[in-house]
Amino acid sequence: MDSHDKQTTKNHRFTQALYHAIHGTWDVFSRERNMRYHVTAAVVAVIAGFWFKISEQEWLWIIFAIFFVFLSEFANTVAESLTDLIVRGRYDPLAKRIKDVSAGSVLLSATFAVIVGAIIFIPKFF
Numbered sequence: 711m712d713s714h715d716k717q718t719t720k721n722h723r724f725t726q727a728l729y730h731a732i733h734g735t736w737d738v739f740s741r742e743r744n745m746r747y748h749v750t751a752a753v754v755a756v757i758a759g760f761w762f763k764i765s766e767q768e769w770l771w772i773i774f775a776i777f778f779v780f781l782s783e784f785a786n787t788v789a790e791s792l793t794d795l796i797v798r799g800r801y802d803p804l805a806k807r808i809k810d811v812s813a814g815s816v817l818l819s820a821t822f823a824v825i826v827g828a829i830i831f832i833p834k835f836f
């Protein structure tokens with residue numbers, strides 16, 4: 711942990727804010743188990759996109775679906791961390807609700823991405 715990690719005041723420079731944003735992004739990508747599945751699915755979708763030479767509009771839907779899933783995993787991580795910060799390991803029915811609903815939002819976004827992928831790629835196989 712370097713001195714940056716102990717800062718509790720506002721960021722004074724854009725580069726400082728950028729550093730923390732990149733740090734937070736890397737934290738989710740490197741530590742969240744589900745993120746590995748999302749990244750793998752995204753890489754497969756991008757390779758398939760190049761392979762099938764999909765249209766510009768189809769790329770936009772694929773990119774939207776990828777970022778939508780990533781963002782929902784980020785929001786899920788925030789909800790889980792805030793919950794853990796508050797309950798500190800204690801069982802609480804509200805903590806369960808928050809975590810279950812938050813996990814449900816990731817499931818919904820992933821389902822959306824699968825539907826987008828199916829609509830774009832299934833017809834290309836025939």
Ligand SMILES: Nc1ncnc2c1ncn2[C@@H]1O[C@H](COP(=O)(O)OP(=O)(O)OP(=O)(O)O)[C@@H](O)[C@H]1O
Nearest residue numbers: 743744790797799800801802803805806809810813
């Ligand atoms: N403090 C708590 N009080 C009540 N239920 C909890 C608590 N912590 C976790 N749970 C329950 O355990 C489940 C798993 O918790 P966890 O923190 O591992 O979430 P997760 O969604 O599995 O995490 P990840 O997204 O990292 O896989 C939650 O969905 C919730 O039902």
